[in-house]
Amino acid sequence: MKFSFKNDYSEGCHPKILEALSKYNLDQQNGYGLDIYSENAANIIKEKSNSPDSKVHFVNGGTQANLIIISSILKPHESVISAHTGHIFTNETGAIEATGHKVHGVETLDGKLRPKDIQSILDVHTNIPHQVKQKLVYISNSTEVGTIYTKKELEELSQFCKEKNLYLFMDGARLGHALTAQSNNITWEDIAKLTDVYYLGGTKNGALLGEAIVINNKVLQEEFGFHLKQKGAMLAKGRLLGIQFQELLKDDLYWDLAKHANTQAMKIKEAFKEIEAEFLAETDTNQIFPILENSKIEKLSEHFDFYIWKKINDEKSAIRIITSWATYNAVVENFCNEILKLK
Structure with missing residues (x-):
């Protein structure tokens, strides 16, 4: 072979996760993410990113995370901006469009968005209310072509989005790889400060499955649970995800x-x-x-x-x-x- x-x-998961799933298998716990393991994992995320007011939710995978986050943020007439290599633009079977929201793909050489790229979309959507309104910027770190954002680039992007009244969402399916890259100068705390919402990917970094959605903007935290439930992301046995992130994060594994x-x-x-x-x-x-x-x-x-x-x-x-x-x-x-x- x-x-x-x-x-x-392609591999299953790190052995420590299997050990933990077996160890805690017969413990009786509350469902729907209210188990002690999910709560502990969420607290670790908030503590280590120095973001105590963030809200953490665990879901199965990246496409599910993207769909729920974006559809929860946007009103029916609003749209999202992405690099043309962005996962929501190329590899999610039109999941975002299926919720009724347009994705604007911007051609970039390195998979990263910059303020001028976003402005190019805003400039051709000024015929209000006859065109969709851009409200969200979607970025990936690391990107789908393996590149990463510098702190300066992320700060400029965050500031631009605030000035233009846009939300900034970071797809973190490979955030672990971005933050441990040799050239990286962004901290986990920076991510929490400079984005409205991001997720920490487990599927591509040692978990059986799972992503941790972290909502930093208090406005976006309201009623997010309804979107999770409505779209089938609120697992009755939420412990399955909580245990995995607890094991991955408690000793920096x-x-x-x-x-x-x-x-x-x-x-x-x-x-x-x-x-x-x-x-x-x-x-x-x-x-x-x-x-x-x-x-x-x-x-x-x-x-x-x-x-x-x-x-x-x-x-x-x-x-x-x-x-x-x-x-x-x-x-x-x-x-x-x-x-x-x-x-």
């Missing part, structure tokens, strides 16, 4: 796993650099996008699975390589050796 570098959720994934990806990146491969984007998270001749891609695919991300021209394509919390050293060394043979 080929080893897969297609995603960072979450950050250790993300850093491991980043480290493994950077080893592979060095091998590609050694054969003088170019990259679609400059990243130091767990996603890399080397550009190779199609013949070399075919050679690598004989032993490993990965996605061909983008056609560059008739001779070359960019592939996507993703490492996970469980990607072990031996397979990385094997992959690097195969890469070096392409030189």
Whole structure:
């Protein structure tokens, strides 16, 4: 069987999570996220992000989180702005549009939005009330092409959104990888201060499933529970999610796993650099996008699975390589050796 570098959720979960789920299995607890494990995990999140007034809710996955957050914020005539690579724009089967809200996709080179990108959408939607009204800005960190925001970029974006009366929402499916990247200068506390809402992804960083939605803006906290229940996200056995985040966060296991994934990806990146491969984007998270001749891609695919991300021209394509919390050293060394043979 080929080893897969297609995603960072091919494995099940970290063993500590399985141990905890078994250990607490017969404990009787309140349902719908009111169990002691979910409450403890929520308190850890608020304490470690220095945001005691935030509200934390646990849901199954990223698409569910995006759909519920965005549909809870927007009125029927309001829309959301995203980079054209944003998950809500490319990979959620029109989930946001299905709730009646337009997604404006903005072309960017690195998957990141900047104030000028947002302004370009605002400028062509001034015919009020005949056009939809932009109310929310959606960003991902790390982005879908592995890049991360700097503190300066996030501060400028946050300030711009406040000036334009827009909410700022950060998709944190890979937030652990962003905050443990070598070039990162943003803290968890910064995220809590500079966004109205974000979520901390577990599915792609050691959990069986689950994302922790963190609502920082008090206006958006009101009645959010109704949206969770209405859209099927309020689990009767909410403990399933709470236990996982409790285990991931109590001893900083979450950050250790993300850093491991980043480290493994950077080893592979060095091998590609050694054969003088170019990259679609400059990243130091767990996603890399080397550009190779199609013949070399075919050679690598004989032993490993990965996605061909983008056609560059008739001779070359960019592939996507993703490492996970469980990607072990031996397979990385094997992959690097195969890469070096392409030189």
